[in-house]
Amino acid sequence: MRSKILSIFIAISASISIISCNKKYEGESNINDVKYKNNRNTIPSAKMDSAQAINIITKQKIQDLLDLSTLYISGNKDTEIDSVIYAQMQSYFLKTDTTQLKPLFKDLDSLKVRYASINNLNIERKITQKDTFDVAKFSVEYYNNKKAFIGSYERNAEYVLKSTPAKDNNEFKFYFKNFYTDLIKKKDTASS
Numbered sequence: 001m002r003s004k005i006l007s008i009f010i011a012i013s014a015s016i017s018i019i020s021c022n023k024k025y026e027g028e029s030n031i032n033d034v035k036y037k038n039n040r041n042t043i044p045s046a047k048m049d050s051a052q053a054i055n056i057i058t059k060q061k062i063q064d065l066l067d068l069s070t071l072y073i074s075g076n077k078d079t080e081i082d083s084v085i086y087a088q089m090q091s092y093f094l095k096t097d098t099t100q101l102k103p104l105f106k107d108l109d110s111l112k113v114r115y116a117s118i119n120n121l122n123i124e125r126k127i128t129q130k131d132t133f134d135v136a137k138f139s140v141e142y143y144n145n146k147k148a149f150i151g152s153y154e155r156n157a158e159y160v161l162k163s164t165p166a167k168d169n170n171e172f173k174f175y176f177k178n179f180y181t182d183l184i185k186k187k188d189t190a191s192s
Helices: 002-021 050-074 080-090 102-111 181-191
Strands: 115-127 132-143 149-164 171-179
Touching: 050 080, 050 102, 050 115, 050 132, 050 149, 050 171, 102 149, 149 181
Parallel strands: none
Antiparallel strands: 115 132, 132 149, 149 171
């Protein structure tokens, strides 16, 4: 009798743990949400210090680019809407170079990602001889077309804030220098 109760208890415990591990994508990402995303000025509505504002804007820009990318790779990549989405993605970069998006597309394609969500964003400032830029280190959770969890991955994105002249105040425009720099560096070291 005890062995039956114990086996039933183990079966119920195993079922509960399996059900709780099935993480699903909670957000919404469709063409109507994504089609108006671009790299225009984003000003947080609440009062906050500049570091908080930069964190919020950076997270939003990364999420926007990932949403556009997952939408792009889920299409045919040869329709008119795909070319519009691709142009939107390129507007997030300092230089419009087609190689900037390849590591991102390769990563999303290889894992069959349809949805992505950003977590744990940390920003570090990098100073080189020629330039000063920031590196956003974040974890991204990937989900498939059924919104089932694929995995969580650590990624980097280098970006700069360029000053734009304005009448009343100083405004900045956000641009990525490199996106998924960790994947670019792994590729470079593997090829050498």
